[in-house]
Amino acid sequence: MDTKEYIESGILELYVAGTLSEKEYEDVYNVLLKHPDVLDEVLKIEAAVISLTAAVSPHNTQHIFKAVKEQLGLDNNRQVITMNKPKSNWFKYSGWAAAIILAGGLLWTTNQNNTLKSDIQTVETDKELLEIQLEKVDTELSDAKQLITVLRDKDIIAIPLAGQTAYPEAYAKAYWDKKGDVVYFDLQGLPTPPNGKVYQIWSLKLSPLTPTSLGTVDNFTTNESKIFTINNANESEAFGITLEPAGGSQSPTLEQLYTLGAVSTSS
Structure with a gap:
């Protein structure tokens, strides 16, 4: 019709x-x-x-x-x-x-x-979110496997960083790959920094005391593993972590020194 x-x-x-x-x-x-x-x-x-x-x-x-x-x-x-x-x-x-x-x-x-x-759009959105989460998990697993491989390397130097006067309960650990000029810092033992503050990592020469900034940890809160990779080509004798204003400082604020650890002379 x-x-x-x-x-x-x-x-x-x-x-x-x-x-x-x-x-x-x-x-x-x-x-x-x-x-x-x-x-x-x-x-x-x-x-x-x-x-x-x-x-x-x-x-x-x-x-x-x-x-x-x-x-x-x-x-x-x-x-x-x-x-x-x-x-x-x-x-x-x-x-x-x-x-x-x-x-x-x-x-x-x-x-x-x-x-x-x-409903279809909701399912598709959920599927996309799930794919993103799975991709994130895969990436984290890959990073974790890589980190485990690095930490098991016999040439890696492990340096414990003990809590200092500013926060005696704090602790951290550094894993220094001298061949690759990379240090892996495990900062699980540090408290969440207050608003407007960041942790800053320092490479130290001890005689005389000469600090060199390795950078600030700007994503401390969002990094769930609390493991951070920092480049370091310095002949470090110790590592220290201070709490500094956002953006970092030219020199460490010793009153806000949270952790400190010396590199073993036998390493």
Whole structure:
């Protein structure tokens, strides 16, 4: 069926107006069941009729009420209503009912589709998050395996860093790979620095005392392992960690020296 031609034929306006025969109503009703675009057109026509009726309806309805009473055979003295049995016109009303039911069905289907789309998007988002988490876990496992391999190397120098006056409970450990000019610092024993403060790591020469900054630990809070890799090409005799203002300091604040450890002379 060419629904566009059917819509333009004018039969839907007659359907809404209630002027079709029962057979014609039945035919239109069956078309509505099969073609949502035709149903949509009927709903638009009905909405237009309702709007037009509301716009032109008189404010004073007393004369209408009087006319209705006269048509029903009522007056001030008669209390009995005599009515003829109306001609059956089931399809006139079923057409409106079908339109409402089908419209509700289409609305429900649309809502279900929207819900399904939302659920699919949620699943896809969860899948992406899971993939990111798995990738992160794989990276962490790879880093952990690499770190274990490094720490088991016989040439790695392990230096314990003991707590100092500023925080006696603090402790840390350095693993120095002199061949690779890299030091792995395990800072699990340090407390979380307060806002506006960072830990700064120092390479120290002891005679005379000469500190060289190896940099600040800016991601202490977000690094769950608390293991940090620092480049170090210095001939270090000790390592120290101080608490400094964000951005670091030119020289260590000795009053805020948290840990200190000397490199063993036998290494």
